[in-house]
Amino acid sequence: MKIKIFRWRAIGPLLVLFVIAGVLWWLFADTIARHESQKVGTQMLGARVEINNLHLDIANGKVLMRGLTIASPHEAFKNLLQADEIVADLDVVPLTEKKIIINRIAANGLRFGTPRQTDGRVAAKSGEGIAGRVLAETRAWASQFQIPVLQLATGKISIDSLDPRRLSTIPAATALSARADSARRAWQAAFDSLRLGQTLDSASAALERLRHARATDLATLNEARQELDRLKRARDRVTSLERGVKTGVAELQGGLAGLDSARRRDYAFARSLLKLPSFDAPEIGAALFAPGAIKPFERVLYYAQLARRYMPPGLLPRATTGPGRLRRAGEDVRFPKEHALPAFLLRSAELSFLLHPTSEQPQQYAGRLTGLTSDPALYGRPTDFRASGPQFGAGALVNHVRSIPVDTAGATVGGIRLPAFEIPGVPLRLDPGAATTQLGFTLNGDTIQARFAIRSTNVRWTRDSGGGFTNTTIGDLIWRTVSGISNLDVEARISGALHHPDLAVRSNLDQAIASRLRAVLGEQVAAAEKQVRDRVDALIKDKVGPVRARVNEVLTQAQAQVAQQRARLDDLQTQLEQRLRELTRIRLP
Amino acid sequence: MFALIKLIQSLFGALHSEGTPGQLAAGIVLGSFLGLTPLFNLHNALIFAALVLLNVSFAGGLLGWALFVPVGFLLDPLFDWIGHSLLLAPSLRGLWTSLYNTPIIPLTNFNNTVVLGSLVFALLAAVPLFFVIRWAVVRYRATVGERVRQSRFYRAVMASKVYNVYKMFRP
Numbered sequence: 001m002k003i004k005i006f007r008w009r010a011i012g013p014l015l016v017l018f019v020i021a022g023v024l025w026w027l028f029a030d031t032i033a034r035h036e037s038q039k040v041g042t043q044m045l046g047a048r049v050e051i052n053n054l055h056l057d058i059a060n061g062k063v064l065m066r067g068l069t070i071a072s073p074h075e076a077f078k079n080l081l082q083a084d085e086i087v088a089d090l091d092v093v094p095l096t097e098k099k100i101i102i103n104r105i106a107a108n109g110l111r112f113g114t115p116r117q118t119d120g121r122v123a124a125k126s127g128e129g130i131a132g133r134v135l136a137e138t139r140a141w142a143s144q145f146q147i148p149v150l151q152l153a154t155g156k157i158s159i160d161s162l163d164p165r166r167l168s169t170i171p172a173a174t175a176l177s178a179r180a181d182s183a184r185r186a187w188q189a190a191f192d193s194l195r196l197g198q199t200l201d202s203a204s205a206a207l208e209r210l211r212h213a214r215a216t217d218l219a220t221l222n223e224a225r226q227e228l229d230r231l232k233r234a235r236d237r238v239t240s241l242e243r244g245v246k247t248g249v250a251e252l253q254g255g256l257a258g259l260d261s262a263r264r265r266d267y268a269f270a271r272s273l274l275k276l277p278s279f280d281a282p283e284i285g286a287a288l289f290a291p292g293a294i295k296p297f298e299r300v301l302y303y304a305q306l307a308r309r310y311m312p313p314g315l316l317p318r319a320t321t322g323p324g325r326l327r328r329a330g331e332d333v334r335f336p337k338e339h340a341l342p343a344f345l346l347r348s349a350e351l352s353f354l355l356h357p358t359s360e361q362p363q364q365y366a367g368r369l370t371g372l373t374s375d376p377a378l379y380g381r382p383t384d385f386r387a388s389g390p391q392f393g394a395g396a397l398v399n400h401v402r403s404i405p406v407d408t409a410g411a412t413v414g415g416i417r418l419p420a421f422e423i424p425g426v427p428l429r430l431d432p433g434a435a436t437t438q439l440g441f442t443l444n445g446d447t448i449q450a451r452f453a454i455r456s457t458n459v460r461w462t463r464d465s466g467g468g469f470t471n472t473t474i475g476d477l478i479w480r481t482v483s484g485i486s487n488l489d490v491e492a493r494i495s496g497a498l499h500h501p502d503l504a505v506r507s508n509l510d511q512a513i514a515s516r517l518r519a520v521l522g523e524q525v526a527a528a529e530k531q532v533r534d535r536v537d538a539l540i541k542d543k544v545g546p547v548r549a550r551v552n553e554v555l556t557q558a559q560a561q562v563a564q565q566r567a568r569l570d571d572l573q574t575q576l577e578q579r580l581r582e583l584t585r586i587r588l589p
Numbered sequence: 590m591f592a593l594i595k596l597i598q599s600l601f602g603a604l605h606s607e608g609t610p611g612q613l614a615a616g617i618v619l620g621s622f623l624g625l626t627p628l629f630n631l632h633n634a635l636i637f638a639a640l641v642l643l644n645v646s647f648a649g650g651l652l653g654w655a656l657f658v659p660v661g662f663l664l665d666p667l668f669d670w671i672g673h674s675l676l677l678a679p680s681l682r683g684l685w686t687s688l689y690n691t692p693i694i695p696l697t698n699f700n701n702t703v704v705l706g707s708l709v710f711a712l713l714a715a716v717p718l719f720f721v722i723r724w725a726v727v728r729y730r731a732t733v734g735e736r737v738r739q740s741r742f743y744r745a746v747m748a749s750k751v752y753n754v755y756k757m758f759r760p
Contacts, residue, residue, distance in 0.1 A: 004644050005643060005644055006642055006643065006644060007641070007642055007643065007644050010641045010642055011642065013641070014638060014641045014642065017641075096692040096693055096696070097689075097690060097691070097692050097693075097695055098695035098696055099695075317676070317677060317682065317685070317686075319673075319676075319677070319702075322701050322702070322703065323701075325627060326662075327627045327661065327662065327665055327703060328665035328666065328668075328669055328703050329703070330665075330668075330669045330672060330673075330701050330702035330703030330704070330706075331669075331672075331673065331701070331702045332698075332700055332701050332702075333676040333677065333685070333700050333701075333702070334689070334700065335682070335685050335686040335688075335689035335690070335700065336686075337686050337687075337689070337690045340690045
């Protein structure tokens with residue numbers, strides 16, 4: 001019996017099924033697109049993305065979005081931005097290649113930093129996906145700036161707790177002593193292996209015989225020449241040994257210098273046990289403001305690193321986390337191709353936004369974003385963002401067109417009211433009032449240059465009851481110093497290699513606090529520092545003195561031994577050569 | 590429980606249907622594609638269309654789908670690895686780049702490691718799976734098939750169709 005391959009009568013029901021699927025898609029496309037946009041946006045930014053309403057008009061290539069809210073990835077109950085309405089003009093044909101090309105976006109009613117009811121952070125809590133990894137990396141980066149809070153000595157200064165086992169000079173001295181002994185033994189062994197005594201005795205005997213020989217005594221002359229050769233070879237061996245000794249001497253002398261360094265480290269360690277205050281203005285600036293100043297850098301770096309992950313330079317395949325589903329998400333690999341369209345491109349966006357949205361007269365600003373793309377190498381131009389208005393200017397250039405990405409951003413916001421914050425380590429709360437903030441950021445390859453500054457002319461100080469020095473003399477002193485200062489000028493700079501940059505923080509308060517502290521605590525601190533040094537010296541003296549003497553003795557002995565033997569060799573060689581010249585000189589009748 | 594009864598019903602329904610062992614095996618193999626690969630992908634629409642249009646056992650297809658869904662979940666790490674190896678193989682980069690930049694093809698999500706890995710696995714497993722199932726169905730029908738058909742258990746399971754009809758129309 002012949003079996004039919006096709007079930008032709010099933011075509012009708014199948015078509016009906018596909019039509020039903022099409023109708024369902026048409027009915028629920030907006031909802032599906034809204035859910036997908038929220039899901040992808042949340043996954044990419046590491047913070048909840050919410051859209052109240054989204055309408056797809058594929059026929060006309062338009063997308064209308066209302067009520068967009070993007071939570072802050074860093075702050076629990078704060079939004080990064082909200083938008084009343086966003087209208088996008090799409091290219092429809094690239095959608096068949098799963099590529100999203102947006103010719104123009106008009107965004108109205110953008111607001112930044114608005115409060116929210118629920119915690120919108122996702123990456124910070126889960127740590128998953130690219131955003132989670134980048135967030136963890138930037139947190140680790142920020143945590144490398146271990147800024148000690150301002151430490152002030154209280155009560156009686158005592159260093160009885162100084163444990164000799166924690167001093168680095170003592171183990172360094174022990175190690176140096178062992179090295180000196182080892183070097184001495186090695187040199188002695190090397191010296192013995194030269195067997196110079198035998199050579200010298202033999203050469204002396206030959207010289208003696210040569211003194212009584214005549215010019216015709218060829219055997220004695222030859223023997224003397226052979227001895228001379230032996231002497232020269234022995235001299236070469238001594239020269240070689242001398243080089244080794246010189247190297248060893250330099251190492252041991254370096255060890256002696258290392259003992260001095262170790263002692264300085266021990267002074268610093270012992271000083272740290274006392275928690276003596278630093279009177280250096282830069283250190284005071286860092287202690288007061290660095291913890292707060294690092295946050296803006298950390299956040300900008302987060303977005304810069306995200307941009308580098310989602311907008312990498314070059315045309316190599318790129319893997320990103322796949323779509324979330326019940327099954328394993330896997331990874332989506334993109335394959336950019338030269339002269340083809342990028343997977344995502346926003347050609348131009350016109351932004352209209354509000355600053356100070358909660359004030360009585362919110363100010364409206366405008367901005368423009370161009371060339372935001374997933375494949376900068378295909379688009380060929382950097383992403384550019386500019387916005388300006390009264391007391392406000394911001395710009396960013398994300399240039400991933402070439403192999404070394406360069407990200408720059410800058411912003412100046414004037415008249416913005418910053419929240420009051422506690423100053424770590426001291427019982428003070430600072431309300432900067434309406435301040436001008438500036439941020440400059442450049443990440444060129446792996447080199448970072450960044451600057452953050454706050455300027456205010458009407459700061460207010462509050463005495464915080466929770467500080468460690470609330471009712472102490474020091475607390476009173478600092479309070480009296482800063483409470484009369486109404487200007488605030490803080491500047492933080494980061495520069496150098498991204499993995500290990502330098503941080504410098506200065507403020508107009510540093511010098512004032514430093515000089516007041518120095519005036520009140522200077523003598524006490526100087527006496528304590530001397531006590532610290534004396535105590536360390538007493539603990540290490542018994543160990544370091546003998547080691548230093550032992551090393552010097554070994555050095556002297558080795559150098560003297562080499563010099564002495566070398567002198568004997570030279571002397572014998574000279575005498576032999578002279579006598580040979582005398583005997584072999586041709587005397588004309 | 591209901592799903593289990595449905596699965597057992599499908600199994601016995603397919604095994605004792607009038608279809609040939611080859612039709613049943615082909616249906617199960619097509620169903621295995623639906624179960625092994627992530628469901629909502631364009632290639633599965635084609636597989637479903639094939640299941641409907643080709644003269645294979647539709648019940649077998651549903652059975653294969655149900656049986657291979659847990660296998661798919663279980664083997665996802667393997668699929669991920671296969672897909673990753675294939676998509677990032679330098680020798681295949683030209684092929685993937687061409688496909689990725691061709692209309693419609695990217696809508697299949699072939700560039701996802703799990704989708705590609707599971708699809709390749711399902712394709713490779715299809716032929717041996719077909720022959721194994723066909724042999725097993727032949728052996729079943731030749732040995733215990735008739736006895737099972739006469740058993741009270743079989744009658745009880747198939748009788749629960751009444752319950753299905755009731756469920757379909759209940760308010």
